[in-house]
Amino acid sequence: MSNELDDLYEGILDGDMGATPDNVQTALDAGLAPDVILNEGMISAMSEVGQLFEEGEYFVPEMLISARAMQAGLGVLKPHLVASGVDPLGTVVVGTVQGDMHDIGKNLVTMMLEGAGFEVIDLGVDVKPERFIEAIRENKPQVVAMSALLTTTMPKMGVTIDAMREAGVLETVKVMVGGAPVTAEFAEKIGANGYAPDASQAATLAKSFLA
Amino acid sequence: METILSSKTKTVIIGSDRPFTIIGERINPTGRKLLAQEMAAGDFSRVEKDALAQVEAGAHVLDVNAGIPLIDEPAVLAQTIQLVQSLVDLPICIDSSIIEALKQGLAVVEGKALVNSVTGENESMEAVFPLVKKYGAAVIGISNDEDGVSQDPDVRFAVAKKIVERVMDYGIAKEDVIIDPLIMPIGAVPQSGREFFKLLYRIQTELGVNTTGGASNISFGLPNRQGINAHFIAAAIANGMTSAITNPCEESVRMAIRAGDLLAGHDENCMTWIKANRKPGEGRRRRRTTE
Numbered sequence: 382m383s384n385e386l387d388d389l390y391e392g393i394l395d396g397d398m399g400a401t402p403d404n405v406q407t408a409l410d411a412g413l414a415p416d417v418i419l420n421e422g423m424i425s426a427m428s429e430v431g432q433l434f435e436e437g438e439y440f441v442p443e444m445l446i447s448a449r450a451m452q453a454g455l456g457v458l459k460p461h462l463v464a465s466g467v468d469p470l471g472t473v474v475v476g477t478v479q480g481d482m483h484d485i486g487k488n489l490v491t492m493m494l495e496g497a498g499f500e501v502i503d504l505g506v507d508v509k510p511e512r513f514i515e516a517i518r519e520n521k522p523q524v525v526a527m528s529a530l531l532t533t534t535m536p537k538m539g540v541t542i543d544a545m546r547e548a549g550v551l552e553t554v555k556v557m558v559g560g561a562p563v564t565a566e567f568a569e570k571i572g573a574n575g576y577a578p579d580a581s582q583a584a585t586l587a588k589s590f591l592a
Numbered sequence: 593m594e595t596i597l598s599s600k601t602k603t604v605i606i607g608s609d610r611p612f613t614i615i616g617e618r619i620n621p622t623g624r625k626l627l628a629q630e631m632a633a634g635d636f637s638r639v640e641k642d643a644l645a646q647v648e649a650g651a652h653v654l655d656v657n658a659g660i661p662l663i664d665e666p667a668v669l670a671q672t673i674q675l676v677q678s679l680v681d682l683p684i685c686i687d688s689s690i691i692e693a694l695k696q697g698l699a700v701v702e703g704k705a706l707v708n709s710v711t712g713e714n715e716s717m718e719a720v721f722p723l724v725k726k727y728g729a730a731v732i733g734i735s736n737d738e739d740g741v742s743q744d745p746d747v748r749f750a751v752a753k754k755i756v757e758r759v760m761d762y763g764i765a766k767e768d769v770i771i772d773p774l775i776m777p778i779g780a781v782p783q784s785g786r787e788f789f790k791l792l793y794r795i796q797t798e799l800g801v802n803t804t805g806g807a808s809n810i811s812f813g814l815p816n817r818q819g820i821n822a823h824f825i826a827a828a829i830a831n832g833m834t835s836a837i838t839n840p841c842e843e844s845v846r847m848a849i850r851a852g853d854l855l856a857g858h859d860e861n862c863m864t865w866i867k868a869n870r871k872p873g874e875g876r877r878r879r880r881t882t883e
Binding site: 396437438440442443445446 | 861862863866870871
């Protein structure tokens with residue numbers, strides 16, 4: 382049982398952006414290994430935040446401030462992770478599909494993926510299929526996550542998957558999709574590997590692809 | 593524009609960049625026959641209950657009024673203020689139309705009180721402002737004058753302007769005046785809602801002072817008053833109103849104020865809203881499990 386990790390964990394659950402960097406520093410000063418701090422103090426906290434969100438106990442602003450606290454803490458921890466050779470859990474390329482300008486949901490997914498320990502390459506909104514393909518070649522992600530908020534842009538998810546297949550990169554990644562009009566059925570129909578109904582479950586789904 | 597009020601230990605700041613300030617209206621025997629009878633007979637048990645209930649419900653300031661016919665209002669008001677402040681640590685809004693009562697209230701009140709009120713009548717300003725200055729209080733300025741309450745919003749604005757200008761002649765800071773632009777019953781004055789919102793805007797932009805008002809006046813004479821009051825208060829917050837004299841014990845009023853603050857961007861991370869709306873039994877928190 383470590384008080385430093387408990388404080389760090391509690392601070393992230395509380396979304397305490399001010400205290401979290403200090404808590405990380407305190408844990409480092411206590412001689413705890415960077416990967417232990419990350420996994421047991423931070424990722425476990427964000428996983429709990431995700432759990433509370435899924436249960437309807439936490440709401441979006443609480444998830445946001447927790448993610449911000451985690452990011453503030455990572456600012457302190459990152460150099461130590463790099464120095465001790467700790468690799469991220471995996472890489473996810475994220476983007477809202479071509480023709481769709483919505484980014485709030487996509488940003489939440491990005492935050493929860495980062496909170497789960499992933500390196501996230503965020504391509505932004507209105508992302509053309511070619512741009513996804515380029516990013517896969519550049520970053521060698523394990524997962525590609527696509528978002529669409531409109532019934533009119535949703536079909537672009539299928540178009541993007543087809544383009545990825547033609548470019549020969551689809552086999553190298555798992556594709557997950559989400560967004561208000563998207564369903565598990567639709568995901569299956571367009572050949573995606575999975576669907577997540579919210580940001581928290583997106584992180585869980587991405588983790589399941591690594592197993 | 594920030595109006596700072598205080599009690600023995602607490603400070604309340606009324607301002608446009610912060611959550612709405614609730615001035616609890618319940619300690620007022622006007623229209624409350626039983627309370628009036630009890631207070632006249634020296635029974636303050638209901639005052640005690642009202643004070644505690646309003647604090648519990650989230651009041652930031654408590655209005656205290658002892659306007660009972662045929663009693664020694666100055667003495668009863670002072671006594672009531674002392675009683676309330678012995679029970680709750682909140683700033684007081686001293687409410688009387690009798691100068692002597694305001695004076696005795698100010699003499700006993702702890703902290704920086706809000707005087708309710710002065711009007712744009714010369715006689716009123718000449719009597720009230722020196723008291724406000726002497727006791728370092730703040731004051732509510734009601735926008736009516738010798739000609740009464742005008743239905744013309746331009747006239748009401750002009751009266752508000754006169755009050756704000758005059759107060760400075762007495763060496764009182766502009767921030768220590770809160771304008772009540774007068775909320776008229778919409779059942780009798782059909783445009784009073786729109787006019788009030790326009791006045792709010794002009795008062796904050798042209799005069800740069802805080803605003804308040806008796807929010808429930810708007811629904812006088814209509815059915816489902818609570819429904820009107822709640823939506824009115826949320827709309828008033830959205831239009832820049834910074835405080836109201838109202839009843840925080842009404843859940844609909846509390847919800848309207850929380851929603852108004854939320855929409856005005858005065859609820860950081862929506863936390864007040866979330867806390868008020870979590871389902872009962874929620875708020876569990878699991879500890880970190882160590883392997």
